[in-house]
Amino acid sequence: MIDIPDGSLFGLTNLPYGVFSTPGTEPRVGVRVGDSVVDLAAALGDEVFAQPALNAFMAQGHDRWVQVRQQITELVSGEVPDEVVHPVAEVRMHLPIEVADYVDFYASEHHASNLGRLFRPDSEPLMPNWKHLPVAYHGRGGTVVVSGTDIVRPSGQRKAPSEDTPTFGPCRRLDIEAELGFIVGTGSDLGTSVPVDEFGTRVFGAVLVNDWSARDIQAWEYVPLGPFLGKSFATSISPWVVPLLALEEARVEIPPQSPEPLQYLKESEPWGLDVELAVSWNGHEVSRPPYREMYWSPAQMLAHMTVNGATSRTGDLYASGTISGPEKDQRGAFIELTWGGKEPLSIGGEERTFLEDGDEVAITATAPGAGGTRIGFGEVTGRILPAT
C-alpha cells in the first residue's frame, strides 16, 4: 500500500489527476496519493492515460470518471507495484489539460464592488446587470500555463490619470487574481445549452487559477470591449485537477440571490463550494479568500455560458473571477488588499503595493472531503521575471 502521511491533503478521498513526467519520459496522466504519483497508464494498462493531457479521458464522460475513481481507490488500497509509483518530489508536472476556450467570470460581489470603486469612483460600484447575470469575458487559452512557469513582466501602453498621453513600457501595477477554475469534461453542441443541473455530470474537476493582471494596461485599454492585454500575457493553473466527485462534502448553498435569478439560472441542488484559499506573497500569507462567499455558483456560470447556444468543449476552462470575501484579509487581488496601491502591505519587512521583479506568489486551497477528511488543491505558483 502506498504510504499516506497522517493528515495528508491527498488521501483516498481526494485522488486528483495531473500530467507528469520523470526524466527521460513523456508526459502522461497520473493520480496523486499522499506524496506519490501513480502512473495510470502503467497501473491500469489503459492507453487513454498515456497522453500528455486529460482531455481524452475527460471526453469519456461521467460514468467512466466514476468507474475509474473506483478502480483507483481499489488499486491504491492494495499493493501497488513500485515501478508505477513515483515520489511527487521527483516528477515534473505539466499543464494537465489541452485548453479549449478560456472564460473568466466576475462572480464575487465583494471583488466586483471593490473593483468598481477603484476603477470607476464616480459611479455605482456594481453595474445594473451584475446581479442578473454572471458577468464574464473570454480570455486567451494559449497563455494558460502550469504552476511554476515564470511570468515575464508584460509591457504595454499605460496612461496614469495624471498623464495626457499613454507611454509604452513595463507594467507598473502587476497584480494577481486568486480564483477557482472549472474544467469541462463533456461538451455540448452548437445551438444547444447546458441546463444548470447538468453541471455535476459535465464538469470534470477544479483547479486553482492565478489570473495575473496588469492593472495599468487594463485600466487604459478596457473600455468599451473589456480586458485584453492586461490579462492575456499569462494565466497560471495548479497541476492537480481535483475531481468534482471529491468535492461532494464541500457543497454548500450559495449566498442568497436577490433579485431572484431567471429560470435558466435556478439550481435545484446547491453548487456553492466551501473551498478555503490562501495567498502567499514571498512566503508570507496575505489573504484567505473564501470561495463559499461567491455570489454565482459554477453551475450557474456554465448554464449562462451556453444559454445562447455556444458550444462547450472538453478542455474548456472557466474561472470564477477573483475570490474576495467581506473582510479585508479575504481579498484575492493586491489591488484590493492595498486599495489601489494606497495602503501598502508589509511583506517580511518590505513594503509592497504591486508585484516587483523576483517576487513569488503561491495560492493554495483546501476543502472538506468525505469522512471528515480535508482535501488539498496543491498550489499555483509563479515568479516575476523582469520585462524583456
Added chain:
Amino acid sequence: MIDIPDGSLFGLTNLPYGVFSTPGTEPRVGVRVGDSVVDLAAALGDEVFAQPALNAFMAQGHDRWVQVRQQITELVSGEVPDEVVHPVAEVRMHLPIEVADYVDFYASEHHASNLGRLFRPDSEPLMPNWKHLPVAYHGRGGTVVVSGTDIVRPSGQRKAPSEDTPTFGPCRRLDIEAELGFIVGTGSDLGTSVPVDEFGTRVFGAVLVNDWSARDIQAWEYVPLGPFLGKSFATSISPWVVPLLALEEARVEIPPQSPEPLQYLKESEPWGLDVELAVSWNGHEVSRPPYREMYWSPAQMLAHMTVNGATSRTGDLYASGTISGPEKDQRGAFIELTWGGKEPLSIGGEERTFLEDGDEVAITATAPGAGGTRIGFGEVTGRILPAT
C-alpha cells in the same frame, strides 16, 4: 491544363487553400483553381496536406509557403491528372483551420464612431484610447464555423432601455459584422512579442468573417467586461484562405494616423489592403464595405496582440472588426445601416431592420491580384434558424 474561365477570381494569381471532402472521403487540403479543387495530398504526394486542417502546413513557415505556391503554379500550368481534380460544385468545404485563439479587433474608425453614437449617445463616440491602440477582445474559438453553417437564433437576457428588468428569450436584434480575418501561420513564444514588420512572414492568409451579433444581449451584458454571449454563439468564416502571398498587389497605405502611433505600432511597409467587400441580405446587395479605409492595419493588430508577451500560435484567428466606410452604403453591420433599427432597409420589397428567421446573409470580397487580375475571397454565408 485545368480550365480557368475568363475573368475567374480564382486564377493562378490567387490559389487559395481550403479543406474539402468528396462523398465518402476524409477532409483534406485542396487549392482552388477556377471552378476546380486540386487535391494537394494526391497531387504533390505530401502527407502534410492529408489532414483536416491547414495547421500542419502553416506551421512549416513562410519559406515553405513560397515554395509550395511555386510548386502549385507549375503543377496547374501543366497537365494535371483528372483523379486529383474535383469540380468545386461537387465538394463539401470544411472549416479550413483548427482555431487556436480568436481575437476580434475594432479597427474601423467609422464603425467605432457609429457604434459609440448608438450604444452611448451621451458620450464622445470614440473612447480616449481608440486612436492610441487597436482595441480588441477575445472571442470564442470553439464557435468559429465554416460558411454555410446554419445559425440558430441565440436566446439570452435582454433589457430594452424602456424595461425595468431583463427578460429571457430569443434575440430581437440579430445582426452581422462584415470583417476580414487573418490567420497566424507561425506563432511566437510566451514572453516575446511579434515586431510589426514580421506580419508578412508570420501570417499565412486571410478569410472573410461574419461575426454574428445579438445586439440586445450585447447591450445588456457588455459593461464592464465587454461582449460575451452577444457574440459567442457563432462566428462564420469563408472556406478559402487567400494566401498573403496573393495580396501583394492589394497592399496600400492605411489612412493617416493621428496621433502618431507608439514605436511598436509603426510599420516600415504599408499593410493596408484594398479589399472590397459586398454584403447581400436575402440576395440583395445592401453594402460595399471598403477594407482600405480601416484605421489600424493587420500588422499593427498582430504587434499589439503580442506586445505584452502573449503567445501567438499556428491557427490563431484575428479579425478586423466590422468594416465600415464613410458612406452609408459602406457600413458593415445592420445596426449601422438601419441606424439602430430606426431606418429600415427595403429588401426585395420587405422591410428589414435586424435579421428574421429564414434570412440569409452572404459576404463576398475581391482584391487586385498580380498582372492586372482580380482575386476573390469566395463567400461567407449563413441562414438564420428559429431559436430552440
